[in-house]
Amino acid sequence: GESVGLHLPTLSVQEGDNSIINCAYSNSASDYFIWYKQESGKGPQFIIDIRSNMDKRQGQRVTVLLNKTVKHLSLQIAATQPGDSAVYFCAEKIGGGAQKLVFGQGTRLTINP
């Protein structure tokens, strides 16, 4: 079926440490994946995306890894800052023309000072 799930609902890390947020997806035909950050009272904000022809993509302090063999996606945030505290969602693109994003349940990341 269509589902994207996260292994951990909450994650707490010390400021300055690296964090890894994991995500499992179920549709092996999905060819596009995206991570969003949602701060309290705001809409989901695009962080980074990756297509299925790639295994890794890096942004500023963030890296997304894609393992198609086990249908696993992860978001790595380096040198976490208090502003990184938020709920993080992974999503997979379903469909071609009338495409839609199927979201995971979200992981709440808390950065401890």
Place this chain on the structure above:
Amino acid sequence: DTAVSQTPKYLVTQMGNDKSIKCEQNLGHDTMYWYKQDSKKFLKIMFSYNNKELIINETVPNRFSPKSPDKAHLNLHINSLELGDSAVYFCASRGGGRAPSTDTQYFGPGTRLTVL
């Protein structure tokens, strides 16, 4: 320079009322969406329009009626509001315009609907 905007941000109303939420995007995108986020933060797509044409309808009750007067606007009208409609509703858009990727969806700030 707001990319995707929604009004109102908060909406509190009684059961049985009819209400509308408006969405506008200035990104030049062709496709717009409505999502519902429940109290557990789960985001689920409701509708999608491409160039004013409905292309996705995720078995949403017909009390919900989206309307797209032009490709920059997608409004959501809800009739006979029920307690279970309380949620945060997000508008999103994608495709064309200035976006780096036509698959990336950009979200509005959300409308928190509370039905009493």
